[in-house]
Amino acid sequence: MHILGIGVDIVKNSRIKRSIINKNFIYRIFSDDEIKESKKRKNKISFFSKRFAAKEAFSKALGLGFRNGLDFKDISIFNAKSGKPLIRINDKLKLLIKKKFKTKKINTYLSISDEKSYSIAYVIIEKK
Numbered sequence: 313m314h315i316l317g318i319g320v321d322i323v324k325n326s327r328i329k330r331s332i333i334n335k336n337f338i339y340r341i342f343s344d345d346e347i348k349e350s351k352k353r354k355n356k357i358s359f360f361s362k363r364f365a366a367k368e369a370f371s372k373a374l375g376l377g378f379r380n381g382l383d384f385k386d387i388s389i390f391n392a393k394s395g396k397p398l399i400r401i402n403d404k405l406k407l408l409i410k411k412k413f414k415t416k417k418i419n420t421y422l423s424i425s426d427e428k429s430y431s432i433a434y435v436i437i438e439k440k
Contacts, residue, residue: 314439316413319372321365322432328361341367343388345400361431362397362424363389369433370399370420374412381408389422397422399435415439 331337353359366389376382386405399420410416417440424433
């Protein structure tokens with residue numbers, strides 16, 4: 313295993329609760345697939361908080377943060393049928409990864425969790 317990056321982020325759920333009142337925030341941060349999935353979820357605060365933390369953790373694992381062409385919507389968080397959280401990246405982000413790490417093939421590992429007040433995400437990026 314060759315680890316390229318590790319990232320972690322924690323977010324106060326009340327911050328996201330205030331932010332998602334603004335639809336512009338939702339459409340600026342979350343992918344169309346995430347927004348569509350959120351409509352099926354009862355606890356939207358938890359749903360969006362965990363995904364926000366996951367995107368932040370992924371950007372930290374990349375070592376880029378949200379600059380140098382990286383946008384929140386380049387990263388989409390979804391769940392496998394088993395419930396396991398997964399990261400989907402778009403073609404633009406694939407090019408950024410290729411440029412930064414000199415590889416096209418990576419594995420990503422994501423763990424997300426929440427409790428009443430906070431959501432947390434942990435990401436590992438490894439070269440295949």
